[in-house]
Amino acid sequence: MADESRTLVIVEDDEAFSRTLRRSFERRGYQVISASSHDELQALLAEHGPAYAVVDLKLNGASGLACVQTLHAFDADMMIVVLTGFASIATAVEAIKLGARHYLAKPASTDDIEAAFKRTEGDVETPLGTRPTSIKTLEWEHIHEILAESGFNISEAARRLGMHRRTLARKLAKRRVT
Template identity: 70%
Template sequence: MTEADTRPREESRRLLIVEDDAGFARTLSRSFERRGYRVRSLQDAAGLPAILEEFAPDYAVVDLRLGGASGLTCVQVLHARYPAARIVVLTGFASISTAVEAIKLGATNYLTKPSDSDDIERAFGRVEGDVDAGLAVRPTSIKTLEWEHIHQVLAEVDFNVSEAARRLGMHRRTLARKLDKRHLPNG
């Protein structure tokens, strides 16, 4: 443990945003600063170790997809270093498999885009499960199941399309066409 890990916190509203969309990160930062948070922002995982040397977050918002990399790595690093931090994973293309993995790695919650600072702040506050959560009335469609399986394989190979296609037993161009049809956002 470093001195930064053991020293008392001056304030308990430090927020780290790891988001590759600079405009969205700026908007979130301003909104949370108005709410009294001290905010730091990163566009990729590369700068995470350095920022954690000087900034001990109580809260974090991590984009699931950071360019071609997975934000789950950030979740793992953040949780290992600051286990009490409340981490919300934010994504534009949710899947059951990445939600489960995010929670296993230490995320407090998992939200799909579009989400705003109100949604995120509510997610920070929800650390307990809800036994009264509604169950899905409609069964999952074949297309949704297919997409979740494709996304799970993509996440396992860090979004390497060629390797994912090989593991899925399909031609790379077929997988690329399926991904193009989904109009994947950057996170």
């Protein structure tokens, strides 16, 4: 097996974004492997022992949180960063509980990700927000919490929220950060 200390696994279902991240990290001296699903990730872990991981939160409708859990179980010291276009407090908390070191909202650059790998401790000097939470933000957080609880199953989340599935899908499409 090659030197795994600079091996990075990217778990991302968007091929173009995965390819861009791969090239950028390879230019920085990382050996990059990639997977687009939890099953592919498990197969890769049978052959490689990455020290770093970048995981998309939403993988073809499935939750990337299972990948975070698998990676952390494989190596508790692995530096795992979760990237998402669907950021919420609920999923951030779950990602950290499952073993992620950081949680970044897309768009995030390679510099942002690498900086997150290097930060191993919290910052007590982080400024506290002074702006009150809006109704729209509270609604978004609640939707995301229910989505996470339902394993990112839109139909089940809509049922739990008491709304039509298409209404929930429209709300998610409007709020997506790309």
